[in-house]
Amino acid sequence: MAESTYRAAxxxxxxQQIRQITRDLPASCADFMRGIAMTTSxxxxxxxxxxxxxxFHYLRSERVxxxxxxxxxxxxxxxxxxxxxxxxxxxxxLSLYFKDSPTETTDHAINRPVVNHELAIKRKLSSLRSYFxxxxxxxxxxxxxxxxxxxxxxxxxxxxxxxxDEMQKMLEMSQTxxxxxxxxxxxxxxxxxxxxxMLSLFLGTGIRVSECVGLNLEDVDFTxxxxxxxxxxxxxxxxxxxxEVAEALQAYYxxxxxxxxxxxxxxxxxxSLQRRRITQRAVQNLVKKYASYAAPLKPRISPHKxxxxxxxxxxxxxxxIYLVADVLGHTSVDTTRKHYADMTDSRRRxxxxxxxxxxxxxxxxxASLQEGPEEKDxxxxx
Numbered sequence: 001m002a003e004s005t006y007r008a009a010x011x012x013x014x015x016q017q018i019r020q021i022t023r024d025l026p027a028s029c030a031d032f033m034r035g036i037a038m039t040t041s042x043x044x045x046x047x048x049x050x051x052x053x054x055x056f057h058y059l060r061s062e063r064v065x066x067x068x069x070x071x072x073x074x075x076x077x078x079x080x081x082x083x084x085x086x087x088x089x090x091x092x093x094l095s096l097y098f099k100d101s102p103t104e105t106t107d108h109a110i111n112r113p114v115v116n117h118e119l120a121i122k123r124k125l126s127s128l129r130s131y132f133x134x135x136x137x138x139x140x141x142x143x144x145x146x147x148x149x150x151x152x153x154x155x156x157x158x159x160x161x162x163x164x165d166e167m168q169k170m171l172e173m174s175q176t177x178x179x180x181x182x183x184x185x186x187x188x189x190x191x192x193x194x195x196x197x198m199l200s201l202f203l204g205t206g207i208r209v210s211e212c213v214g215l216n217l218e219d220v221d222f223t224x225x226x227x228x229x230x231x232x233x234x235x236x237x238x239x240x241x242x243x244e245v246a247e248a249l250q251a252y253y254x255x256x257x258x259x260x261x262x263x264x265x266x267x268x269x270x271x272s273l274q275r276r277r278i279t280q281r282a283v284q285n286l287v288k289k290y291a292s293y294a295a296p297l298k299p300r301i302s303p304h305k306x307x308x309x310x311x312x313x314x315x316x317x318x319x320x321i322y323l324v325a326d327v328l329g330h331t332s333v334d335t336t337r338k339h340y341a342d343m344t345d346s347r348r349r350x351x352x353x354x355x356x357x358x359x360x361x362x363x364x365x366x367a368s369l370q371e372g373p374e375e376k377d378x379x380x381x382x
Contacts, residue, residue, distance in 0.1 A: 010042075010214075011042045014045070017049070018033055021052075022049055022052075026071060026072065026078070026079065028075075029052050032134045033045055036048075036130070036134065041232065041234070048127045052128070055128055056071050056074070058090055058097070063089070076140045076141065079135060091125065091149065094121045096113060096115055099111070099112055118153070119154055122152050125151055133146075159339055160300055162295055170290045170293075173294060174199050176192075191273065191286075194271075197252035197270075198270060199287070201241070201249065204242055204245035205240075206311055207307070209280050213279065215229065215270065217253075217267055226238050227241065232329070256269065261277075284302055284303060288302065311336070314327065
């Protein structure tokens with residue numbers, strides 16, 4: 001019941017955000033949200049709403065043909081006038097635009113630059129495709145013009161993970177406050193047990209940050225070293241944790257049950273210093289804080305990178321890509337294989353050890369240069 005109450009509160013908050021955003025957009029945007037409500041999560045719909053807001057604000061501010069009409073008055077005929085040229089200009093616009101952002105020190109918003117790279121642009125175009133596809137399938141548009149615009153090609157980047165030494169440094173700092181100032185250490189004494197337990201949980205189970213903050217006291221079973229989590233799609237699954245994680249969680253649990261949480265937060269496993277359920281932003285900040293010491297050359301370490309570290313370690317230990325996919329909750333093993341079954345530095349070194357350029361080094365001096373049975377003659381026509 002507690003987990004259901006927490007998730008219901010999160011979903012309710014997102015629904016309110018979606019309604020607030022779509023209230024200032026064409027009516028078809030709200031229709032789209034209702035049309036996909038049964039097949040998508042509130043998190044996905046909120047992301048769509050934010051992306052649609054970006055697009056329609058661009059359309060009205062950057063395209064002359066749409067400049068003189070309030071967004072709320074855009075009808076299906078206006079949507080049908082959006083051209084391939086408008087969309088291609090939108091892709092270029094996304095690479096750099098300016099957005100009014102509120103500030104804490106003044107009453108005036110500051111025009112801040114927003115830069116989107118390939119992955120973010122692809123996601124925004126994908127949101128737009130879903131919206132136009134809904135309009136086309138509902139027979140409100142004669143075609144889906146977004147299909148004429150190619151999605152950006154994503155250039156794969158090295159996946160950021162922690163080494164064993166970096167993991168140990170991170171855990172040690174969360175326990176002891178090493179390398180902190182005296183002021184930081186005084187504050188750290190209040191959160192050390194919690195932070196160590198949380199980092200241990202990430203590195204020892206690959207839990208998502210949303211699953212971590214949603215964890216309740218009754219979800220953890222220390223007799224079986226297991227806990228119940230709710231995945232992104234709403235499915236519940238039992239995961240197991242190693243003894244090192246069990247000891248860290250038990251130490252924090254003993255403190256936690258002595259804390260009187262604020263009303264509405266009584267069942268939360270991880271609490272903030274304000275005695276509320278800890279937020280995702282707070283968890284992201286504490287991971288970044290400890291990682292800045294343990295891995296200073298990896299500034300983008302986040303809870304998700306700790307999850308990647310766990311996945312990598314599990315794959316290297318077992319070689320079982322299906323086990324990794326199951327534990328991480330991936331719906332497709334291809335996703336897992338893409339991230340965790342890549343070529344590692346040790347495998348590259350092993351490959352080099354098989355190459356011989358001379359007889360003195362051992363083996364056939366021409367072995368590495370001989371044409372394989374399936375290779376083409378270099379001079380044969382294509």
